[in-house]
Amino acid sequence: MKKYIKIFTLTDIIIIIILCLLSLTPFLYISHIKYNKPTYLKVTIDDRIIRYNLDNKIINLDKYNKNMTIEVKNRKARIVKSDCPLKLCVKRGWIEHCRESAICLPNKVAIQIECKDSDIDAIIR
Amino acid sequence: MQSLDSNKNISILGILTAFTIIIGFLENLIPLPLPGVKLGLANIGIMLSIYILGFSKSIYIAFLKSIILSIFTGNLIIKFSISLPATVVATTIMFISYKLLKKATPLSIGAIGGFIHMNMQFFVIKTLYLKTTAIIYLVPYYSIISVFSGIVTGYITYKILKVLEQTILSS
Numbered sequence: 001m002k003k004y005i006k007i008f009t010l011t012d013i014i015i016i017i018i019l020c021l022l023s024l025t026p027f028l029y030i031s032h033i034k035y036n037k038p039t040y041l042k043v044t045i046d047d048r049i050i051r052y053n054l055d056n057k058i059i060n061l062d063k064y065n066k067n068m069t070i071e072v073k074n075r076k077a078r079i080v081k082s083d084c085p086l087k088l089c090v091k092r093g094w095i096e097h098c099r100e101s102a103i104c105l106p107n108k109v110a111i112q113i114e115c116k117d118s119d120i121d122a123i124i125r
Numbered sequence: 126m127q128s129l130d131s132n133k134n135i136s137i138l139g140i141l142t143a144f145t146i147i148i149g150f151l152e153n154l155i156p157l158p159l160p161g162v163k164l165g166l167a168n169i170g171i172m173l174s175i176y177i178l179g180f181s182k183s184i185y186i187a188f189l190k191s192i193i194l195s196i197f198t199g200n201l202i203i204k205f206s207i208s209l210p211a212t213v214v215a216t217t218i219m220f221i222s223y224k225l226l227k228k229a230t231p232l233s234i235g236a237i238g239g240f241i242h243m244n245m246q247f248f249v250i251k252t253l254y255l256k257t258t259a260i261i262y263l264v265p266y267y268s269i270i271s272v273f274s275g276i277v278t279g280y281i282t283y284k285i286l287k288v289l290e291q292t293i294l295s296s
Contacts (some may be wrong), residue, residue, distance in 0.1 A: 007283065011226055012233035016272065019240045023268035026261050 038098060040114040043070065051114070066107050077111060079104065081120050137293075138178060142186050145170030149194045162267070164274050165239055167194070171216055172231060172238065176291070180220050187212040206253060211245040229280045232285065235279025236272050243271035 029075040045064050052059065052072065059070040059104045060079075069081040079089045080102055089104040099111040150168030157163070167190060170205045174183045195204035219238040222229065244264070251260055 006281070007230060008232060009228050011228040012230055015229060015233040016236050018278065019236055019272045020269060023265055023272060025266045029261060029285055034151065
């Protein structure tokens with residue numbers, strides 16, 4: 001191992017460190033731009049689709065004959081209460097990123113975070 | 126390096142060009158985890174020519190490599206338009222840094238070459254094909270990888286140069 005390290009001169013090590021730092025600089029720029037901002041909370045009840053904005057609120061689904069409560073806080077959403085047997089949707093916890101979802105199959109209710117589309121669909125090679 | 130007579134020079138130019146093209150074709154067969162990443166082994170031939178033959182012949186090799194490789198590997202226009210500026214700029218900057226930094230070994234020259242090549246490709250793709258800033262998400266990972274693969278090719282070049290100094294170039 002020592003034999004391989006000895007090849008590097010001091011100039012080499014400095015150059016390589018500078019190059020590594022240079023390649024990390026785009027991260028500074030990335031932190032300023034935000035793509036795909038979460039914009040809506042899409043709630044699907046049976047066949048009906050309802051969109052809410054992401055302001056703090058508590059949504060009660062009693063008027064749609066579902067015994068469930070959804071909480072929206074700090075641009076995150078979760079299902080607080082549900083009467084389904086396994087409570088998988090409650091255990092899913094907070095959802096905040098694009099296209100994350102929490103689904104309750106017995107009640108036929110799903111919530112999903114929707115985002116405005118960015119200007120590219122996908123990158124394919 | 127001492128200057129060689131012209132016959133030897135021309136034959137070495139031919140050998141290095143053939144070597145560059147064949148290695149550049151064969152390295153597509155080496156599987157790597159990320160899509161689109163190559164080891165950049167074709168850079169070995171260009172670095173050898175920078176050390177042995179000098180600037181103008183290295184530019185010949187860079188031209189021939191990008192034209193012939195893009196004919197072989199398909200998708201001629203896109204590959205050619207991406208690879209030609211990247212290869213020529215990387216060769217120029219590698220030669221400048223070889224002249225300026227006397228104490229730099231091929232290891233760091235290769236690292237500089239890989240870094241410049243990768244970033245130039247991204248720049249060309251950004252200006253010609255994908256006109257979005259989203260591409261900048263990929264740049265840091267790819268350029269770190271290119272620095273380290275550049276060190277690997279530089280190490281191989283270093284070993285080859287050592288052998289060449291004892292055999293061909295000393296006679």
